Amino acid sequence: MKEFLDGFSVLYTLELIGTFVFAISGIRLAAKKEMDLFGAAVIGFVTALGGGTTRDVLLDSHPVAWIENPTYAGLVLIAVPFTYIFRRYLIYMHRTFFIFDTVGIALFTISGMQKALSLGLHPGLAMAMGVVSAVVGGVIRDILCNEIPLIFRKEIYAMACFSGAVAFYFLEASGSPTNLNYLLTVILIVGIRIIAIRKNLTFPKMK
Amino acid sequence: MKEFLDGFSVLYTLELIGTFVFAISGIRLAAKKEMDLFGAAVIGFVTALGGGTTRDVLLDSHPVAWIENPTYAGLVLIAVPFTYIFRRYLIYMHRTFFIFDTVGIALFTISGMQKALSLGLHPGLAMAMGVVSAVVGGVIRDILCNEIPLIFRKEIYAMACFSGAVAFYFLEASGSPTNLNYLLTVILIVGIRIIAIRKNLTFPKMK
């Protein structure tokens, strides 16, 4: 139990779950766009790993995460038949997915920011890098599917990520235990996103 | 005065102005596409800093400019409310913008080429890298907004950049003072672009 609660293991385990859920979201969009199995696997891959890859390339942090650890790519490969086999069930699991997806975003934000901080980045840029890790995968997915990225139009979740990044930074600075900070940050991000969707809150449009 | 005219300071000051103007151009397109504030900030960011980032990643010149110096990202953040507040005035400032935008392109071309040369690149590739620094931001902006990049269709300004890059290279090689070379190159690039638009010159179409 104690070992399970160790910061690294918890974060890593949750990151793997986030990767899997992100891959499924990409594969489902690819299926909707009538792509073939190969296209679906690629879209799943970039959705799940595009954000972290962009962060690592920008930070010159090599090898990038999925090159160093083949588990990530393996999860995407498993997600393809998984999505296919459970396609009927996945449709009804909209809520479950929404939660996992948001938790995934929250975790990618935190781990992205931590990586940037550990490389000595300015805190403001590290927060931005956390958001990059969380959202760029979805942006690349939408570009490959020839759509204007959803996140620029309707979703408030980038703002949720950013709020989480700010909160996590100050929680850490306050000396509060890291595992608690993970939990609070995830709750904050999930909370903002749920409230935003319930109340139909969107970010103000320009003009 | 002398210090102000020092090559580095002048170039840096003008680069900051170019960054700000590029960010505004991205934010305005995002507003036209009905994106929200977050989307507008991101589009402003990639328009202003995407070209230099691409150059730095290709050249493995880390940290990339805006990670090393948070001023660039700060300027983009300031550009968002600035564009919003002055939106009525900006519409009537089409000409002013056009000039600043072209000067920005010219400066990005020069500074991009200088960076590439300082890293020992072949002069021809260094010129290309200057053009990359100047135009890739606009290309990413157009892709994120789901349009075929303007620069591939109508605008002659990539050619203007390239002519400027060639001119600057030979001016430098001739031993002419660097600040004069900046000035002449900027005048050349702005001049080509103005003449091209006045005379409705475009680059010949393929086929």
Added chain:
Amino acid sequence: MKEFLDGFSVLYTLELIGTFVFAISGIRLAAKKEMDLFGAAVIGFVTALGGGTTRDVLLDSHPVAWIENPTYAGLVLIAVPFTYIFRRYLIYMHRTFFIFDTVGIALFTISGMQKALSLGLHPGLAMAMGVVSAVVGGVIRDILCNEIPLIFRKEIYAMACFSGAVAFYFLEASGSPTNLNYLLTVILIVGIRIIAIRKNLTFPKMK
């Protein structure tokens, strides 16, 4: 003769041919999209060199191939007038092009995988990196032309590349001579693609 058959020279010569043919395919699509000469040159460039560049950036293998060796960029520059001058003939050379294009893909797969293996990558990821080298150029070309990448929709050639990568890996492991392995792999990839098109085979669609 012996020197010509030396692994490096053969591979390098064939890579140059592949680069040239890829550039032409990009330039032709750009012409169809009514782009100007500059746009055509850029599309030719990214089609020919985008895959290898992506591979090199992901692997942090700097300088990227076309920065280290200006021959690649030079070939793209030559391809622009070449395509323009021979445009009438190229239309009738559909078959010849198809063969060269597929050979190009095969070679890019092999050389990309070899580079990844030489950097110590996990064999599965090295195979994926071979496919990246071969297909990402075409993906960027399609995105810049505002189309959903062809490869995600109809073409089986990514699968052909991947089969070739697997075959090449095991041929090399078996101790079979490298030049023979090149030949067998190219024949395999070209064969799969031809059969797939003849029999109208496609990869199964998701859903």
